[in-house]
Amino acid sequence: MSTESGARDRGRWRVLQTNEGPRSGALVRAADAFVGRLELPKHATWTDIQSAVEGIYGKPIVLIASASPALQAVTGLWIDAADFGAVVCREADQPHYQAQNAFHELAHVLFAMAPDKWFTKELPRTPLVGSGGPSRLCAYSSEETIGLSQSEVAVEEVAFAMARAAQTLNRSTEETYFG
């Protein structure tokens, strides 16, 4: 595993969204259909989704939470090593926020590795900014260079679709039995 400065060179950074507009219903549906191709169980867990993405990726994925205070400007990254991939989120974030960022990185993996037939007009495969392919995914991308690109919007929507597949309501015991 690289150091964080190394990761900066080798990792793909997720930038913070700054100006999200209204979400397109077609994009949301396309993202759900895209995640549907992972053939997840009805109540999927992180492990189910990670395993499904690993199946497409062809390599194991290690999930890491960085506690380093140096990881300030970004919320997650994907490191594509030769034999494995690493998805990094920040330990300081709330668990649901960490999970969303981890899903976002998994979505990047899918955008790079999934078969062409998975992509549609609503959800096209978009080239990764500053990269020439999976082996060189890793150029640092700042908010200025990436802005809120169509690629990031689509990736984030797929991340939301993964979260939808995995999240369930935390009912109280009262509601479980009498609700």
Next chain:
Amino acid sequence: MILQLTCLALILLLAVLRGPRALHRSQARPAWWASVAGTISLTTYGVPIPAQVYDRLLGGQNFLTLLRDLAAVAALWFLREALAGYSRSAKRYAAPWRLGVALTVITVLFVLIQHRAPTSETLVIDQIAQPVSWLYGIAYMGVVLTMLIDSARLTMRRGRGPVRVITAGAVLTASGSVVEIAVLTAAHFGWGGAPFRESFSEISGAPFFVGLAIMLLGIAGATVVLPIRRRLLIGRLHQIGQRRSFHAGQRPLPLAVLGTEKQLVARTHHLLIEIGNAEHAGRFTPTDDETAVIRRAQALFRPDTDFRPTVVGKAA
């Protein structure tokens, strides 16, 4: 009659509202079966089918009374099962054979009552001079009382919110059962004279049905109030987003809090991520009130125990 009809309306509403959830979740089923059995029991009071017509459909001979009582026993048995599941006590489940024995004893005693026709809502009191009629009433009320006390014991200490209300209703209904047993016994042995018995028997059902109505309100609290409170919380979260312009152009508040729970979960998650993004970008610092709303909204999600990242880079 007003009390019975109120209870019927409430329980029917609960049976309909809770049906889909009972279909999908086994934990929700006992309370739903209780509402179905309770609905059957409460429809024997003349609404929506006149008692004579209903009894004729059952073959006459006041089998309507038997149906009412058996359904009530079944309803309380299922309610006890729901409360037992809720309380998670070691000996929580009543063996089904006990229900079978109770229903059989009540049925046998009923069949032994002489001169059951014509249809009467007060068959047991009408025939209270017969020892078997008195025994029938005592057996039925005794079973009801036992189940209610058992239910209340299960949740007396552990119950929270709506379950406390259900427990309070069970205690009141249990006291109503004690009053009913006392009235039946006094009537059978001729204590107090006919006017006393008649006036007392008219009011003795009140604590029973008021307690039942309280139990139903408790269940309604879990069925209706908790989801409404959740939607209000999501509405407040939505308002935070609107006030801070995180999602200009999104749906207005009334539409944001409607929809299926799956949609609400997705919407809440989306809002929380927008808020998190804004916080990290330094565009939003929540007030204490907003922080409390955000924390409560985060607690709406069941934690995914599989999501356990390996923590690295911790300062020594």
